[in-house]
Amino acid sequence: MKIVHVASELFPYVKTGGLADAVASLAGTLADRGHTVTVFLPGYRAVLEHGHAINAERKFRLRIEMGDVFLSGEVRVFSPRANLQVFLICRDEFFDRRAAYGNGERDYEDNAERFIFFCKGVVEALRLENIEADIVHAHDWQAALLPLMLRDAERRHGVTLAMKTVCTIHNIAFQGLFPRSVFAQTGLPDELNNVDGLEYYEQINFLKGGILFSDRVTTVSPRYAQEIQTPEFGCGLDGVVQTRADDLVGLLNGVDSAVWNPATDALLPARFTASNLRGKETCRAELLKRCGFDPAFNGPIFGMVCRLTEQKGVDLVLENRDFFLTETCGLVVLGSGDKRMEAELRTLASRAPDKITLCAKLDEAMSHLIEAGADFFVMPSLFEPCGLNQMYSQVYGTIPLTSRVGGLVDTVIDIDAEPERGTGITFAPTAKGLRGGLMRAIELHARKDDYTAVQRRGMARDFSWNTAAAAYEKLYRDAI
Numbered sequence: 503m504k505i506v507h508v509a510s511e512l513f514p515y516v517k518t519g520g521l522a523d524a525v526a527s528l529a530g531t532l533a534d535r536g537h538t539v540t541v542f543l544p545g546y547r548a549v550l551e552h553g554h555a556i557n558a559e560r561k562f563r564l565r566i567e568m569g570d571v572f573l574s575g576e577v578r579v580f581s582p583r584a585n586l587q588v589f590l591i592c593r594d595e596f597f598d599r600r601a602a603y604g605n606g607e608r609d610y611e612d613n614a615e616r617f618i619f620f621c622k623g624v625v626e627a628l629r630l631e632n633i634e635a636d637i638v639h640a641h642d643w644q645a646a647l648l649p650l651m652l653r654d655a656e657r658r659h660g661v662t663l664a665m666k667t668v669c670t671i672h673n674i675a676f677q678g679l680f681p682r683s684v685f686a687q688t689g690l691p692d693e694l695n696n697v698d699g700l701e702y703y704e705q706i707n708f709l710k711g712g713i714l715f716s717d718r719v720t721t722v723s724p725r726y727a728q729e730i731q732t733p734e735f736g737c738g739l740d741g742v743v744q745t746r747a748d749d750l751v752g753l754l755n756g757v758d759s760a761v762w763n764p765a766t767d768a769l770l771p772a773r774f775t776a777s778n779l780r781g782k783e784t785c786r787a788e789l790l791k792r793c794g795f796d797p798a799f800n801g802p803i804f805g806m807v808c809r810l811t812e813q814k815g816v817d818l819v820l821e822n823r824d825f826f827l828t829e830t831c832g833l834v835v836l837g838s839g840d841k842r843m844e845a846e847l848r849t850l851a852s853r854a855p856d857k858i859t860l861c862a863k864l865d866e867a868m869s870h871l872i873e874a875g876a877d878f879f880v881m882p883s884l885f886e887p888c889g890l891n892q893m894y895s896q897v898y899g900t901i902p903l904t905s906r907v908g909g910l911v912d913t914v915i916d917i918d919a920e921p922e923r924g925t926g927i928t929f930a931p932t933a934k935g936l937r938g939g940l941m942r943a944i945e946l947h948a949r950k951d952d953y954t955a956v957q958r959r960g961m962a963r964d965f966s967w968n969t970a971a972a973a974y975e976k977l978y979r980d981a982i
């Protein structure tokens with residue numbers, strides 16, 4: 503099949519979270535399985551400066567109608583592996599910036615314009631390049647207008663650009679909500695500027711467009727596909743999602759074993775496998791050293807790697823600060839984002855620097871070291887579409903502590919609920935729930951044989967992207 507993915511992030515070129523990992527793995531795996539895959543990505547500064555893109559071919563110039571003006575841009579292309587091409591929609595005024603979405607304090611004020619331009623650029627490139635895709639697959643709100651714009655362009659130009667479109671929701675909390683005035687820039691017919699179209703409580707909602715107007719809608723776990731149809735998890739779009747229930751499916755993400763594999767991971771000081779865990783001890787020792795903890799400390803180390811946001815349950819950790827201060831354990835948090843959470847974690851760390859630390863930055867190598875060197879991985883999310891780190895931690899023999907929401911339910915088996923199969927500790931998404939999970943972790947850690955058995959069961963699990971990619975293939979085929 504000719505498959506086109508459209509996303510605002512792609513590992514290793516630009517990543518703010520799991521979207522980048524998921525799109526890269528899916529596109530790469532589909533390419534390896536013999537499909538012709540194209541990924542469209544904004545030509546951000548970070549991407550253009552990446553070694554792969556430096557000599558990207560300049561394909562053609564763009565002239566995009568945005569309301570009553572035309573804006574110019576350029577399409578560049580490079581191929582990082584067989585069967586895979588990455589097309590960059592470039593316009594320095596929009597994408598030659600330090601970050602993808604904002605300056606750290608707030609979102610860029612022209613994000614609506616930037617991603618309308620991006621989607622229109624993709625449509626134009628599909629037309630000029632004559633790709634004739636079987637599937638155009640849009641990810642998250644930044645690409646969600648694409649299915650609509652594509653059909654609109656087909657009508658205008660009398661061409662077929664794609665057989666079917668798919669929209670994947672990686673996180674329904676991010677919808678691309680903008681003032682209604684941005685509608686004019688989309689160039690879409692006026693009848694879409696209402697409640698049956700993009701309008702959402704007097705605003706324009708990009709993700710709503712993707713949900714309503716794609717041939718198929720997917721999300722990243724079966725449990726989340728159910729949850730987003732409820733007011734509790736639908737973030738106001740549950741009614742819209744319900745209208746597409748027949749075309750909605752939840753397909754679990756996987757683990758990219760070229761990047762996340764303890765037996766080959768070049769970012770670690772030592773490698774290891776389920777049958778030989780000595781390298782994991784070296785990773786643990788290195789982690790203790792990097793954190794400035796006592797090298798002889800042998801209590802459990804809890805690791806956490808996430809964007810610091812409400813979603814990730816950082817406040818539940820903070821509400822349990824006395825646990826981390828009083829129990830014989832260590833806590834390593836790698837994450838940045840919300841300034842209040844960052845400050846409170848920093849204060850907590852300053853009260854016990856010998857056993858609690860915050861590393862407030864994006865650091866790919868450190869995230870691998872935590873996955874490998876910690877004894878437990880803490881993920882008390884309030885909601886979680888899929889979650890990747892709980893899978894990475896099982897693969898790395900680090901026992902996950904996860905709340906019972908979304909994809910965490912689909913990927914972690916509780917050791918008390920299923921003593922013979924359990925791979926982690928699960929709990930209700932509350933401070934009390936987390937507290938219970940932490941206590942169970944301390945007890946498990948003290949029972950060395952049980953701990954190792956759980957560890958090995960996690961390492962034996964298959965989270966391969968081949969399974970996930972095969973599910974997407976089936977979805978594409980059924981749609982066509």
Ligand SMILES: Nc1ncnc2c1ncn2[C@@H]1O[C@H](COP(=O)(O)OP(=O)(O)O[C@H]2O[C@H](CO)[C@@H](O)[C@H](O)[C@H]2O)[C@@H](O)[C@H]1O
Binds near residue numbers: 520722755808865869
């Ligand atoms: N400071 C830091 N330094 C280095 N790496 C860091 C980091 N902070 C986060 N990361 C990395 O970013 C990724 C986060 O992925 P997740 O899937 O856990 O969450 P995210 O909410 O971003 O993704 C959304 O999309 C994905 C993909 O579909 C869903 O799994 C998820 O549930 C949904 O919320 C992981 O690879 C993690 O290691």
